[in-house]
Amino acid sequence: MKESYQVFAVSDVTGEMAMNVAFAAMRQFKVENVSIVRKPHTRDLERIEAVVQEAKRKHAIILFTFVGKELRQQFAEVADQHKVVAVDLMGPVMDVFSNFFHTSPSSEPGLKYKQTAEYFKRQESIEFTVKHDDGMGLDTLHEADLVLVGISRTSKTPLSIYLSYRGYKVANVPIVRGVPIPKELASLPRGSLVGLTINPSKLVELRESRLMKLGRPLSEEYASFERIGEELKYCRQIFDELGSPPVIDVTGKAIEEIATEVLLQMGK
Numbered sequence: 001m002k003e004s005y006q007v008f009a010v011s012d013v014t015g016e017m018a019m020n021v022a023f024a025a026m027r028q029f030k031v032e033n034v035s036i037v038r039k040p041h042t043r044d045l046e047r048i049e050a051v052v053q054e055a056k057r058k059h060a061i062i063l064f065t066f067v068g069k070e071l072r073q074q075f076a077e078v079a080d081q082h083k084v085v086a087v088d089l090m091g092p093v094m095d096v097f098s099n100f101f102h103t104s105p106s107s108e109p110g111l112k113y114k115q116t117a118e119y120f121k122r123q124e125s126i127e128f129t130v131k132h133d134d135g136m137g138l139d140t141l142h143e144a145d146l147v148l149v150g151i152s153r154t155s156k157t158p159l160s161i162y163l164s165y166r167g168y169k170v171a172n173v174p175i176v177r178g179v180p181i182p183k184e185l186a187s188l189p190r191g192s193l194v195g196l197t198i199n200p201s202k203l204v205e206l207r208e209s210r211l212m213k214l215g216r217p218l219s220e221e222y223a224s225f226e227r228i229g230e231e232l233k234y235c236r237q238i239f240d241e242l243g244s245p246p247v248i249d250v251t252g253k254a255i256e257e258i259a260t261e262v263l264l265q266m267g268k
Contacts, residue, residue, distance in 0.1 A: 007036045008062045009039065010042050010075070011065045012042055012065075012068070013040060013041070015040040017065050020260070023036065039051050048071075052075075052079050056084050062086040064088060064089065064090075065089045066090060069094070121167050122164075122165060124169075125165075125170070128170075129161060129171070133157055135173045138185075141182075142184070145170065145192070146192060147171045147172065147173060148172040149172070149245070150195060151174065152174060152231075153206045157172060158255050159196075159262070162255050175231075177231045177234045178234070181238055181241065181242070190243035194245055194248060195242075195245050195246065196258075197247055198250050200232060204224075207223035208223045246265040
């Protein structure tokens with residue numbers, strides 16, 4: 001049995017930065033069975049104690065990002081008391097900036113999430129994305145910043161929602177074997193499209209899990225290796241019809257990691 005590892009991404013707000021740093025670093029290591037666990041809204045000593053003790057029980061290491069100096073110091077002290085490895089990602093940067101700008105930083109967490117123009121843009125993006133999930137809203141598909149295309153269980157919906165929180169209007173359109181692609185999709189420029197694919201064996205696992213949750217037999221064609229092979233072949237044909245957009249393999253990747261690859265491919 002392979003050894004498993006956990007990395008906690010801890011923050012007083014969303015934990016997104018710690019997650020991104022963890023994923024960026026992980027790509028440099030050929031290690032499997034790693035879980036990166038987000039621990040957001042850690043803002044008091046009770047929550048700090050709970051997170052650190054959980055990390056100790058699970059033999060996890062911690063990456064943390066806190067805006068306030070006092071909270072950073074508290075977290076580092078508690079982690080040291082419990083002998084848990086904890087890396088402060090924000091503190092060194094804040095100290096350098098303080099010296100550079102000759103001023104003290106605000107200690108208020110979540111400033112970037114206040115109701116600014118950026119906030120309203122994000123809300124608009126989320127609303128657009130929800131209305132353009134799973135092939136809906138084809139009449140306004142051209143308004144999307146990004147359109148994800150792939151067969152069932154390739155993470156289209158969760159990836160779309162995640163990217164919408166980053167401020168992008170995202171639509172996703174399923175590819176169904178034997179069903180022609182919508183004309184609205186075919187008319188889009190290649191630069192707005194990203195294809196999603198997945199390893200056949202992994203897709204069998206995902207679809208079997210889906211059937212089990214629905215209380216349906218695993219023998220259904222939906223999860224058969226043969227059918228999945230045919231679907232992936234048809235999917236590749238559709239990608240060719242769409243002008244060969246960039247295609248990302250989502251096998252074994254977390255949503256945040258896939259999102260980073262998508263944005264890199266799109267030059268965003």
